[in-house]
Amino acid sequence: MPQTINGCGTWYYGKNNLVSYPGVCRVCGRQTTLSSYDTRLFAVVVMIPLVPLRRLRIIEQCTLCTRHGVMPLGDWQRAQHRADESIAAYKAKPRDFQRAFDAMKACVEFRNLQLFLQLAPEVERHLSSDPKALGMLAEAYGLFNRTEDSARLLHAVLGLKDEDQTREALAACLLKLGRPDEAAPYLEHVAAKGIPDRVDALFQLAQAYQVKGEHEKALAAFGQCEAINPAIADDATFMRLKAASTGRLGTRTAVLPGQIMKQARAAAGRRKFMKVAPVVLALAAVAYLALAWIEGKNQRVFLANGLSRPYTVQLNGVSYVLQPTSTMKVRLPEGDVSVAIVGAPPQVPAETLSIRTPFLSRPLSNRALVINPDRTAIFRRTRASYSADHGDSSQDQAQSTFSGGEALQQFDGLDYVFEDFPRSISMSSGTRAVTKDGLFLMDKAQPLAAASMLMAVADQLGEGAFTRIVQRHALLEPEAAEFIMLLHRAMKPREMADFLRPDLGRRPIRMHWHRAYQSAMSESGLDEQAVREYGAMLKGEPQSKDLVYLAGRAMLDIDQSLELYHKAVEGDAPCAYAFYSLSGYHLSNGEFHEAAMNAERALHLLPGDTSVKWQWTRAAVADRQFDKALDAVLGGESAPLPMCMPAYQDEAYIRTLQGRANDASEVVANVRLRFMQSPEMAAVLARQIEAQNQYCAGDVTGFSQTLAKSPVTNDLFKAHLSNGDLTAAEQDMKQGGQEVEAVHHLLLYIAALQHDASEVAERHLKAAIESMTKGSFEERSYAAALSGKGGLPVKNVLRLRELPEQKVVILTALGLRDPGSREACFAMARKLNYDTRFPYLLLKAALDPQAKP
Amino acid sequence: MASSDENRRARLAFLESEARTRPRRHALRLFAIVALGYLYPLFLLAASFGLILLVMAIAPLAWQSMSGEGMIVFGLALFALLLVAAAVLQTFWVRLPVPDGHPLRPDEAGPLRAMIEEERMAAGAPRVHHIHINAELNAAVAQRHRFQFWGPRTNYLIVGVPLLLALTPGQFRAVLAHEFGHLGRRHTSFGAWIYRIQHTWQSLAAPFARARRMRALGMGWFVKMYAPYLHTGTLALRRLHEYDADQRGPKSEGKEGTARALIAISWAGYRMGASFWPAVVRESAADPIPPADILGRITQLFASAPRPEEVRCWRARERAARTPVTSEHPCLADRLEALGCRQVLDYESDDRLTDSLSASLAAEDSAIGLLGDCRPRIWALANATWKATAIGRWRHENAVARGIMERLAIVPDGDPAQSSADREWEQIQYKARYAHPDEAVAILKDFRTRFCDHASSSFTLGRLLLDRDDEAVAVDEFETAMRHDSGYIAPSLYLLLEYYRESGRDQEADAIRVRLEAHERELALARKERLLVKRRDRFVPHGLSAEEAEKVRSIVHRYPQVRAAYLARKQVRLFSDKPSYVLAIRRRGRLMEDRKSSKRLTDCLHSQMEIPCAIAMLNKLPRGVRKRLIEACPAPLFDSAE
Incomplete structure (x- = not known):
């Protein structure tokens, strides 16, 4: 048969000498029109005939299934020629049976109906008394589906020679013509003689009766079949058809045997399916369960290290080395898994995690199990959108969620786990957009410093997780001072003190740890206890300069404190932090040169310490050592965001102090260039620096207008306060969200007094006092002084350690509040009001009301 | 070569003696034979399930290195192995007929x-x-x-x-x-068990022989091999059962x-x-x-x-x-x-x-x-x-x-081309076959007195005499038939073999069996010799009667692809009393010769030939063969004028 694929292949073109007649297709067995014709086979491309191949004769092509016989046209023509010869030979001797047989065979073999129809009447006429010839002719008519002619001839044969075979053939013809009543008499001999190998004829008779709806006669015929050949009862087809008539006995409902058999085959198919399907399903289920079991024994688990140092962790006794801020894929059996960080402090004990996933959904679930032994890793789950309109993906940051702080986390529905989103993916046609979920570990590749990142996502992590992460960082990375500082944010002072206390005995002394502890104790109101504790420690180790310093730091009496500081810096191996604290003391008391000297010494001993560097910068600026201060500041600009932001601000400020306003403006451009990848942050910083430059230049209006565009609440507060818009400034304070510092209240107090808003001033003074009452010893002392309820004498209050920019505000407020101490407070405040940045002009106006702005 | 009946009888005698005198030892022997029968099915089961276990065992190793797609492939492989195991199990399920x-x-x-x-x-x-x-x-x-x-x-x-x-x-x-x-x-439970086992395997042989390929491959070949072995091994005990049941x-x-x-x-x-x-x-x-x-x-x-x-x-x-x-x-x-x-x-x-x-x-x-x-x-x-x-x-x-x-x-008086013996045989053979044996024997004996070398009559007489247990004369008649017509060798030997076996005469049966096997080997060789046309084949004129030749011609005439046909008789070495012919046809040339259609043509012609005939394409024959064949048949049997 010719075939084409996408219109290319071979095909027939042309139909000559077409002969069509109804018949039964020899392939599909259906009644249809059969066509024979001459044609040519072509090689075609897109159904266009290109290359003629050969000429063919198509023989009895079925219109339904298109199957047919085919032979070369030349052979066909030769066959017809030979058929003509045979016919001619027959015509020469028309009563010769053998010649008639040969001639008919020649016509029938190649299905030449025309020739046959020419020949048949002659044979019938000349051999009308030869039953064999007539029988053969009847058979030939039957091949061409001319059943009527076939029946007629068989009648004639019967008249000449009554034989069982002829009767059966005639009965078959009559049954084909749908005349079972006429056929029945010709099959009586089968039942009468009980001929077992002819029982099929009776079976056909029974089916013919069924088609007519004559079920009684059909059942009689079925009964005869069984009587003649009892084994037929074992035939399922027979029994089925018999049952069909039995069920319709008394009705004239036609039964189509073909339909019955089709239904039976379909039912058998369904039964087989119902037998096979459960087995297949069972096997599939077994395979699936086996997979689930295997997966349970080899569960994919990711180990994540959130620290910035490597460490070894043991899982069920097997060691794994985790690199800093990285992940590792391992396979573990589900169940209880013991997790122990090798060399961890006692506050980080080994723990047992339960890794369990639903057994049945295991193979199908997109589940990622992550073990974070240190509990400091922060995970970001991000959804990326892929669109058919654009080439790349777009990661929708708004749909990022953060989590962390747990030893074991389970994430479902992930497409990419700790791997980057591909730049593009393939989608099925018709799909315009696809979203994919990915899980990432936040690491130092991010532009923000670790502590700042933590702060940025603290709200999304939740209080508990944030606290856990900070604590774990502090325990596992005690040298990372920024996390110790975050403890203030994460914990209440007393809790923080309790958390830090167990490690106080660790040697060598972790200075940040102790300093944080002392701050926590002071904020908890446990200063006396702290003094005792450090006194005891010092007693045990009197040679330790660090302890001398720390004991001094804990002291409430300033002179005693200073004495210990000086002791700590004497001789060999002085304590750097003692220099640092001395610098702080001198700076907060307006002794800028001494402050700068001590800060320089501290920096010499701790060149890498950020807080020491910062102290040195401030002291140098206060001491007007601008060049040295600038060097320190420029070094600080290489720190990651947001640690570098104060450095840029300081650079601009120092250049302003040096009288290089243009250079100060250039800092803005540098900021924009440096933080191109974080344009929002760059914009904020640039705005702040610009505003700062304007303020330093005395342009308060410009300062207010510039900062009024800032999204940062603190900037807005400054802008409104500078403008004298106290109400707006109050609003800004409330919108800040976090607890308002006492300094802000005092600034509002000062501004309110300047604007004669005594009620506002009183309110904020009370708020400031309330805030400071909960603070450190120094803050409580200031609060007592502001409230006028006893406390330290003024000269002691003036000597208290505090950041200059805060002390100046406190002393100004104190002076305004207490006329008795005004002169002393204002004198110190004037000294400390050296930084010309906000709120310099506000304070100056308060300190020297007569002075022109 | 099959073991001789004598050897088998000796073996059976030994087994019967063992079953009687040393029943435990015989029971052990039978147990081993029966166990062997279960070994293969158990091996199949073990192999199929063992594969599954093996795959499961290496799963952890594979799991380590595989991606998600690899796991899906692993799962599919596991499923496929389970299907194989199920198919193996299914081969054991054969419906024994009621x-x-x-x-x-x-x-x-x-x-x-x-x-x-x-x-x-x-x-x-x-x-x-x-x-x-x-x-x-x-x-x-x-x-x-x-x-x-x-x-x-x-x-x-x-x-x-x-x-x-x-x-x-x-x-x-x-x-x-x-x-x-x-x-x-x-009855001893062991004996009854053996009896039942043997009958079960015997019953299984037929359904497995008819089974489809999977079952035939899985179990069919084994059942075919094992059932007879079990039959022979347990025969002694089963005979004893018969004696016991008679008691x-x-x-x-x-x-x-x-x-x-x-x-x-x-x-x-x-x-x-x-x-x-x-x-x-x-x-x-x-x-x-x-x-x-x-x-x-x-x-x-x-x-x-x-x-x-x-x-x-x-x-x-x-x-x-x-x-x-x-x-x-x-x-x-x-x-x-x-x-x-x-x-x-x-x-x-x-x-x-x-x-x-x-x-x-x-x-x-x-x-x-x-x-x-x-x-x-x-x-x-x-x-x-x-x-x-x-x-x-x-x-x-x-x-x-x-x-x-x-x-x-x-042809009431017979074909004149035939010999007188054959002509008379045509007259009497109906009676010789279908009359009462006494009458048939008499007719045949009378015929044999005149035509003692006539193969068909010898065979027919031999069969009748054998039915009467007139063995000696029957054997002579069979030998005569076999001598004069190779077509009667196999039927004669089969009849004799059956006769001797039924009466337990192993020595005679063995001799016949050996002859029969040799004959079957020769038949196979003869079949090859006749179906193939080889380089060294020699030919002679076909010698068919005009009527027979015309029959062949008329068959060839019906195939329009045939241009000419040459018929010759092939000189064969084996069973030369049976003629063999070669019909070489020349078909119409085609640009792209289609081997399939040539084969179809030769198969069709072969199926319609009434004479034993090899069909060959003339142009495919070696030149020497072609030349010799045309020499034997100078005028083609059929030559198309078109």
Whole structure:
């Protein structure tokens, strides 16, 4: 048969000498029109005939299934020629049976109906008394589906020679013509003689009766079949058809045997399916369960290290080395898994995690199990959108969620786990957009410093997780001072003190740890206890300069404190932090040169310490050592965001102090260039620096207008306060969200007094006092002084350690509040009001009301 | 080469002796044979499930390195292996057919059921769930397990109507006792187990042989190989069972009663085989349809007195017989010997035998009455079933006879081209085949006096004489037939082999078997020699008559692709008395020669040729062959003018 694929292949073109007649297709067995014709086979491309191949004769092509016989046209023509010869030979001797047989065979073999129809009447006429010839002719008519002619001839044969075979053939013809009543008499001999190998004829008779709806006669015929050949009862087809008539006995409902058999085959198919399907399903289920079991024994688990140092962790006794801020894929059996960080402090004990996933959904679930032994890793789950309109993906940051702080986390529905989103993916046609979920570990590749990142996502992590992460960082990375500082944010002072206390005995002394502890104790109101504790420690180790310093730091009496500081810096191996604290003391008391000297010494001993560097910068600026201060500041600009932001601000400020306003403006451009990848942050910083430059230049209006565009609440507060818009400034304070510092209240107090808003001033003074009452010893002392309820004498209050920019505000407020101490407070405040940045002009106006702005 | 019958008999004798004298050792031997039969299926199961376990075991290693897609492939592979295991399991499930015969309804044949129940209880045998009736001279028990090899058993008792007609009720009772003796609990459980195992494997052989490829590949080949091996290995024990079952005759009859029953069955079988069935088959010449009431005829046979010489022939045969090497049932003489009743067969006078043999047995005296009211229904069923079974062979015999008559009608005096022997043979062969044996023998002997070298008549006479146990003369006739016509070698040897084997004459049977095997090898070579045209083949003119040549020509003429055809006779080395021809055809050339259509053409031509003929494409033959062939047939048999 010719075939084409996408219109290319071979095909027939042309139909000559077409002969069509109804018949039964020899392939599909259906009644249809059969066509024979001459044609040519072509090689075609897109159904266009290109290359003629050969000429063919198509023989009895079925219109339904298109199957047919085919032979070369030349052979066909030769066959017809030979058929003509045979016919001619027959015509020469028309009563010769053998010649008639040969001639008919020649016509029938190649299905030449025309020739046959020419020949048949002659044979019938000349051999009308030869039953064999007539029988053969009847058979030939039957091949061409001319059943009527076939029946007629068989009648004639019967008249000449009554034989069982002829009767059966005639009965078959009559049954084909749908005349079972006429056929029945010709099959009586089968039942009468009980001929077992002819029982099929009776079976056909029974089916013919069924088609007519004559079920009684059909059942009689079925009964005869069984009587003649009892084994037929074992035939399922027979029994089925018999049952069909039995069920319709008394009705004239036609039964189509073909339909019955089709239904039976379909039912058998369904039964087989119902037998096979459960087995297949069972096997599939077994395979699936086996997979689930295997997966349970080899569960994919990711180990994540959130620290910035490597460490070894043991899982069920097997060691794994985790690199800093990285992940590792391992396979573990589900169940209880013991997790122990090798060399961890006692506050980080080994723990047992339960890794369990639903057994049945295991193979199908997109589940990622992550073990974070240190509990400091922060995970970001991000959804990326892929669109058919654009080439790349777009990661929708708004749909990022953060989590962390747990030893074991389970994430479902992930497409990419700790791997980057591909730049593009393939989608099925018709799909315009696809979203994919990915899980990432936040690491130092991010532009923000670790502590700042933590702060940025603290709200999304939740209080508990944030606290856990900070604590774990502090325990596992005690040298990372920024996390110790975050403890203030994460914990209440007393809790923080309790958390830090167990490690106080660790040697060598972790200075940040102790300093944080002392701050926590002071904020908890446990200063006396702290003094005792450090006194005891010092007693045990009197040679330790660090302890001398720390004991001094804990002291409430300033002179005693200073004495210990000086002791700590004497001789060999002085304590750097003692220099640092001395610098702080001198700076907060307006002794800028001494402050700068001590800060320089501290920096010499701790060149890498950020807080020491910062102290040195401030002291140098206060001491007007601008060049040295600038060097320190420029070094600080290489720190990651947001640690570098104060450095840029300081650079601009120092250049302003040096009288290089243009250079100060250039800092803005540098900021924009440096933080191109974080344009929002760059914009904020640039705005702040610009505003700062304007303020330093005395342009308060410009300062207010510039900062009024800032999204940062603190900037807005400054802008409104500078403008004298106290109400707006109050609003800004409330919108800040976090607890308002006492300094802000005092600034509002000062501004309110300047604007004669005594009620506002009183309110904020009370708020400031309330805030400071909960603070450190120094803050409580200031609060007592502001409230006028006893406390330290003024000269002691003036000597208290505090950041200059805060002390100046406190002393100004104190002076305004207490006329008795005004002169002393204002004198110190004037000294400390050296930084010309906000709120310099506000304070100056308060300190020297007569002075022109 | 198959082991000789003598060797097998010696082996069986050894096994029987071992079974009698060292039963434990024999039981061990059988146990090993049976265990071997289970080893292969267990191996298949173990292999298929072992593969699964192996895949599961390496899963952890594979899991480590595989991606998600790899795991899906792993899962699919696991599923595929499970499917294979399920397919292996499924090969064990073969539906054993229910034993043949028509089942009696529960309310039918009360007397028969009563007798069965009595003998069953006496033997301590399990319950008979179904009784089937067929048209054979036999009774048997069969068991089917619910789940092919295992599970609850369903017991069948199959009884032949001719057996009921041949035996008295007492004798039939003895038969029942014998059958239940096989199943009875008093039988050793091991022996009964072996018996059942062997019959199960035997039953499996046929369904597995018919099974589709998967089952055939999985289990079919093994069953085919193992079942005969088990059959031979357990034959000794099963024969002992037969002896043992014979011992468990009904108490009312005693051993002599059992002996009489055995004799009656053997005698009935002999009568039916020697005279009844041949006479029935001879009727096929005249009647195209088998008789409607064969059971009635059998009844008449048993109701008629036999001829004395028939009794003598039978007795002589049974006295000389030995148990065939393949038969589970010992010969009559051995069984009677085991019962201590051998002398019944040896009596010179027929008086003792006359009681049970020479006398006729009317239907009302036979065991057929046990069927009770269902007898008409069963009678009709059994007759119809026999007729349906016999019709195929009947039609063939009838067609042969009609062919002979038609040829006689066409050429009443024979074909002048034939020899006088053949012409006269054409005249007498109908009678020689289909007349009464006595008349046929006389006709043939007369013919043989004139034409002693005529193969067909020699063969026909030899067959008739062999049926009469006139062995020596029959062998001579067969040898003559084989000498003059190679076509009679195989039929003659098969008849002789069967004859010797049935009577347990191993030495003679071995000799015939060797000859037969050699002949079959030669036949295979001859077939090759005739079907292929080789470089060294030599040809001579075909020598066909004009009519035969015209037949070939007319066949070739119908194929328009054939341009010319040359027919020559090939000189063959093997069986040169049978001509072989080569038809070389020249077909029309085509641009792209299609090997498939050439093969189709040669196959079609080959199927229509009435003469043994190899078909070859003339242009594909070597030049020398082509030249020699055309020399042998200078004028083509067919030459297309187109």
